[in-house]
Amino acid sequence: MDGHDELARRFEAHRGQLRAVAHRMLGSFEEAEDAVQEAWLRLSRTGGDGIDNLAGWLTTVVSRICLDLLRSRASRREDPYGQDPRVPAASDANAPEEAAVLGDSVSLALLVVLDRLAPAERIAFVLHDLFGVPFDRIAQVVDRSRPAAKKLASRARQKVRGTPAVPGADLDRHRQVVEAFLAAARGGDLDGLLEVLAPDVVRRADPAALPPGVAPELRGARAMAEGTVALRERSRFAVAALVDGDVGVVVAPHGRLVLALTVTVEGERITAYDVVADPARLGRLGLGVLDLPEVSARSRTR
Incomplete structure (x- = not known):
């Protein structure tokens, strides 16, 4: 050699x-x-x-x-x-x-x-x-x-x-609900989605996030759950994150942000969420990670 x-x-x-x-x-x-x-x-x-x-x-x-x-x-x-x-x-x-x-x-x-x-x-x-x-x-x-x-x-x-805008206990509870929603969406689990969505849940979306002719506002758990199941492929790239101070969702193929969801949780269910796809609105969102990797205390001081 x-x-x-x-x-x-x-x-x-x-x-x-x-x-x-x-x-x-x-x-x-x-x-x-x-x-x-x-x-x-x-x-x-x-x-x-x-x-x-x-x-x-x-x-x-x-x-x-x-x-x-x-x-x-x-x-x-x-x-x-x-x-x-x-x-x-x-x-x-x-x-x-x-x-x-x-x-x-x-x-x-x-x-x-x-x-x-x-x-x-x-x-x-x-x-x-x-x-x-x-x-x-x-x-x-x-x-x-x-x-x-x-x-x-x-x-x-x-x-x-x-910067979280809600107390830690609420943040943890909201995270559990949002992650249950994402798990059901990835698995195409209609019953799981119905369990985590409030009966009168409301979804509002930027037109850029929707196919032509689809109304920007949708109401009702079943209609929303069926629509979410249809987006199962995209949900592979959706994860929980801190969005404007509370637990929301980012959708980011290849790590590039294309959609974000601001989510309202009441009790153990989602009562509303907004789908943000407009580039200007995405750029104004406050984002953060829910789990920050830690290095050792020795490394942090080096």
């Missing part, structure tokens, strides 16, 4: 971790793969001599590539809210990996909220809070001082958490 083959072998040992970092930073499997490949090209040009910590070096390089991509995306205003990306097909090359990530409600909700962060905030948060990278290294990536890097991560963390 020559030197280049050995370097390639060492790189491949880190590819999975690098792809995970890049995907959380970019929210796109394709762009993440491109960023990782660019890191390999830079490593192959540089060579491994003099790199004591290859994992750290590669993470720094991938992070800088992602930061440049995020800044370029922000300047072009790519991926506006309200566009409905292609739903992954079973034959897609990334389908198994993508299904695993999109099946994790924390990851999907987090990707949606991360899209609202400034590029440097997103990089600092992902590196520190999701992967435990120390602030000294993060400061090098974002070209800031260590205190400034800590402030970026802290500010991002506050935005990701959102």
